[in-house]
Amino acid sequence: MTSNEFRFFLSCDINLPVTFRIDRLEGNLSFPNSSPNSENNVSTESGMAELYVECALYIDGAPFGLPTRTRLKSTGPSYCWNELITLTTKYRDLTAQSQLTFTVWDVSHGERLIGGATILLFNNKKQLKTGKQKLRLWAGKEADGTFPTSTPGKVPRHERGELERLEKLVNKYEQGQIQRVDWLDRLTFKTLERIKERESLKNGSSHLYLLVDFCSFEHRVVFQESGANFLFPSPIASTNDIVIVWDPEVGKINPSEHKQLKLARSLTRGVIDRDLKPSSNERKSIQRILKYPPTRTLSGDERQLLWKFRFSLMSEKRALTKFLRCVEWSDVQEAKQALELMGKWEMIDVCDALELLSPVFESEEVRAYAVSVLERADDEELQCYLLQLVQALRFERSDKSRLSHFLFQRALCNIELASFLRWYVAVELYDPAYAKRFYCTYEILEENMMKMAAGVNGEDDGFKLWQSLVRQTELTAQLCSISRDVRNVRGNTQKKIEKLRQLLSGLLSELTYFDEPIRSPLAPGVLITGIVPSESSIFKSALHPLRLTFRTADGGTCKIIFKKGDDLRQDQLVVQMVSLMDRLLKLENLDLHLTPYKVLATGQDEGMLEFIPSRSLAQILSEHRSIISYLQKFHPDDHGPFGITATCLETFIKSCAGYSVITYILGIGDRHLDNLLLREDGRLFHVDFGFILGRDPKPFPPPMKLCMEMVEAMGGAESQYYTRFKSYCCEAYNILRKSSNLILNLFYLMAGSNIPDIASDPEKGILKLQEKFRLDLDDEASIHFFQDLINESVSALFPQMVETIHRWAQYWR
Structure with missing residues (x-):
């Protein structure tokens, strides 16, 4: 007797009720033959349709048992029931032509038929279907249980494609047939979502699909009538596919484990946990966790370990960010205890405070604590992180957060920080998703800078200081105009250079000598007083960048490259990193003579670079x-x-x-x-x-x-x-x-x-x-x-x- 003879179950031996899960509805919901102003469309387009699914079992074309209905679902689209259905019929009672019918109804304005679909429980090899099934609904038709059916749920071949193959692989993944690799799985499922969106746009929204999840067993289930002689076909007998037992409780909270977890992390254990010390092995595990990069997600056991020994870790400043990641912030009492511990924890470094400003941490108290750590950084160090701190404003809950207030206050005391902060925020105004947030920030910044200007050296001097920053924007606008005019000149590079110098000496002669000095956008500590036309030129490239020589207030010159038509935000980030790494190396007494030239994006497709x-x-x-x-x-x-x-x-x-x-x-x-x-x-x-x-x-x-x-x-x-x-x-x-x-x-x-x-x-x-x-x-x-x-x-x-x-x-x- 070989082991292969036992790698299947017979349907006649399974004394369990037929079980499946109604998952969700995919596609845009609409009613056939409805006018644009009809009552039907209003209910669906506004998301107020109330849907339920009626399920019925048919054996050999005749109804068997009573139909079953899901609960009503009105919070859509998309409509997701995720409801387990258990029929009174058992698997041993099924025949090879057994079918399940699914009909979707809307009862928001009377009972209206959405559509129906039918699926055979056994495939053409007489194997029971398992896992997720995607059924196409026949709009306006009630599911037909006759054999053969007129409402088959199987997606037609011409509608299948790469997406169906991927869904089958996902089905295998969920059944444990594909090895799990956490970081790769996250990237894969994110890519899969994009493919689904692309396929949805390409195929339109003319069809509705119902997703149903069928029960799986340890081995394949093959149809066999009770009392009949069974002859197993060789291809199936030799299969090595492994299918784990489908557990309808998967994904649900285990009440006993949840209770134990709550007790283990409850406030009443605070007195006990205060004296707990990790063993040698536990200490090694904790040290390993503390070395994890900030991108690493902690497992359940790792989170529990850090919580258990939280009191003994309070003297370890590296442990705070990891501890805050293991807190259940939805639990009010646990969150309260975590915040109390955070206030008593050893003060963390500035680099760890930056982690607490990431989108992972939503607690306003945690983010405020991170800002309090940042306040220890001097202006030079803060400028190294300023670009990222502006991006962190995206993750704040309000326009007047602790982070924005901190940035404004530091900008009031340092004209370079004020200038860079103003430009970094101004560039983000072009992002439609966060335009409102950054516009509010920009307005508040302008108001604060006006106050700063008034208090520098008297109102007159302060106003001039403020105007020198405002005129940076006017200068870049004029340079954009020059760049366009020069690019439109027909001829070689020399003719374009002549046009540039002609513009600077003629129509735009006010740029040769400014009425008042302007703070250089690249180096706000430097005051520029005008452009030297004879020393200005154009680079020979597709975008024809301008190379401009500016006079400075101290009698010298500085050279700047101005680009229009190129997004410099990526260059700006890289050069910022080069400058930061240069600083880190020099702190370790290693000067590698790097050249972190200055780059500033002044718009989505324009910016300045220092000429070296x-x-x-x-x-x-x-x-x-x-x-x-x-x-x-x-x-x-x-x-x-x-x-x-x-x-x-x-x-x-x-x-x-x-x-x-x-x-x-x-x-x-x-x-x-x-x-x-x-x-x-x-x-x-x-x-x-x-x-x-x-x-x-x-x-x-x-x-x-x-x-x-x-x-x-x-x-x-x-x-x-x-x-x-x-x-x-x-x-x-x-x-x-x-x-x-x-x-x-x-x-x-x-x-x-x-x-x-x-x-x-x-x-x-x-x-x-x-x-x-x-x-x-x-x-x-x-x-x-x-x-x-x-x-x-x-x-x-x-x-x-x-x-x-x-x-x-x-x-x-």
Whole structure:
């Protein structure tokens, strides 16, 4: 006797009642032959229809037993009953032609028929149907139980597609036939919802569908009449499919477990829990939980463990954010106790306070506590997080939240914070979902800035200070107009440059010398007094950005690039991260000579960038053949390495290391020799961040941009300078890994923004960022890991081929 002979049940042996669940109704509800002004349409379009489903069993075309009705459902669309139906008929009484009929009725204005559908309980292989079934309703028809039926619920073949295949896989997933991977499952189901929406729009809303969930058993159920000889067909006998037993109580609260949980977390246990100390194993588990990144969701057991030992964890500041995640905020008494403990907890760091401002935490008290921690940050540190704090206003419950009040108060004391805050909020006014919230914030900010202006150095000086910020907006509007006029000029770049200078010297001559100084939007501490037409120019590119030279109040000049037609919000975020990482590295006494130039988006498709005198590696290699030859021109030294000064070479090596690490962590793509720039002092830096978080238009991109020309400038892969480069990379990588929570929290706060590579799939992007830190490795293992990445990037052949093709394309262009 083989084991395969017992991998099925016979229907005649199952002495259980027929059970199924009525799930929900999908599609737009409407009535046939109803006029637009009819009473029927009013009830459905306003969502006031009252629906129920009538279920009946038919055996061999005849009704068997009494029909069963669901409860009324009026809170739709969508109408969701999620009601378990148990018939008096048992599975052993069914025949191969047994059918279930489902008819949907509306009783909001008398009894009206919506539609009906019929389904066979056994398929053509005489196996009992299990799991979720999607039935198409026949509009205006009552379900027909005759055999064959005139209202088959099976979706016609021409209406099926990719969605049906995915729904079958979901059915298998819910029955335990597909392995569960939490983070991947969340991304998959989110993508599945988007596919459903797309299919719904494509197919229109002409049909209604009823979703029904049939009972599943441990093995397949095959039809067999009582007392008959059974001959099992071989294909089914050899099946290895596993179907877990369907439990109608799945998803419901277990009363005994719920009671035990309430007792374990009740206030009456506070006295007992106060003296509890974790065992050695429990302490290891807690320490493991505390090392979780902020993106990690805690399991039920982990949440219970932290709650149990909450009193002993109060001296551990890292534990507060994890503890607040395990609180049942819907329980008033538990929430009250959690807030009391929060006030007595060891003060957390600023980076952890940023986590408490994410959308995960809705409690106003928790968010207010996070702001109280932020108040300890100085203006320089606060400016590092200001972009994300503005985004966090999306998650506040009111326009006058503690966070907004805090930002206003700090802006009153610092003109740079005030200027940047004003621009960050102004750009968000274009977001239709949160326009009202940010408009209110903008108005309050303007009022506060007026008050600030009045109290600086007397009303006159204060008003001028206020006007200098207001005129920033006027200046950008004029630059937009100039950019459009110049772009419309026919001819080559030189003609466009002539038009630019003509405009600045003629029609717009007021821009040459301002009536009053204006605070530079990029650097509010600098007062600009006008534009120098003769030193202003245009870049040779599709959008023709303006390169403008401004006079400053101290007698100097500053150069700014103004772009119209390009969304700079993503560049602004990346450069902010470069600046933050530069700060983190310097706090650990590691200066890698980075160049975090300033970027400011002044609208959805416009903005300013600081101009840094430099040349692209493509230009340098074209004119000087090598990087070393170019550096010898500015820093020659006959006794130095490769004929240049040791300081210049060290600067080059360090900057290469810094940007190699940062571009890898942020997943910056589309790296080629035209967006790698080199300054005369040897500092290399990157520009143009149109692709981040792993996106790249080029196939098979290397983990980081480290071309052979850069390695050759260090003396080759065997030189001591290349070894020093790798040492700097590994040291920087480990320093930034220590601040992974801060960087992840900042990106988490940007999840609701309209930055392209984040908005497309925020959760996926943040998970990719988290993976780059390799938090599962210790410092020593991470060094080996990063050295392997460097070797892989240098030896990558395909990117070199792509780079060669890119150079030829640029040449012919």
